[in-house]
Amino acid sequence: MQSIQLRSRVNEDGIINLQVPLELANHELDVVIVYQLVEVRTEEKLANDLGYPPDFFEKTAGAWQGEPLVRGEQDKCDERQWDVL
Structure with missing residues (x-):
């Protein structure tokens, strides 16, 4: 399965034109x-x-003059299933 993302406008009759490759x-x-x-x-x-x-x-x-800002340890993020899109 392939996907195509686009932005289109629906006209006043409720019709949308779809152009594909x-x-x-x-x-x-x-x-x-x-x-x-x-x-x-x-x-x-x-x-x-x-x-x-x-x-x-x-x-x-760029005006911060305090101690250097350090990003702390990050928790492991959830596993994503990208192939279902």
Whole structure:
């Protein structure tokens, strides 16, 4: 099984156009649709729009002067089954 991920828009009639690679032309396919609504982003906000002073990030980026930060030991993560996608 192969998968193709794409983003497309459904038109006002509920129709979505699906374009697949040309090597699939003239082949029969089983197609499964899994959808997730896309969050529409509005205009990008500046730092002062979010309540930060205009030069906050320029003044604070790289400013840590304490002891070096060290990442501690990590627990073993769960085993993932990637072949089921």
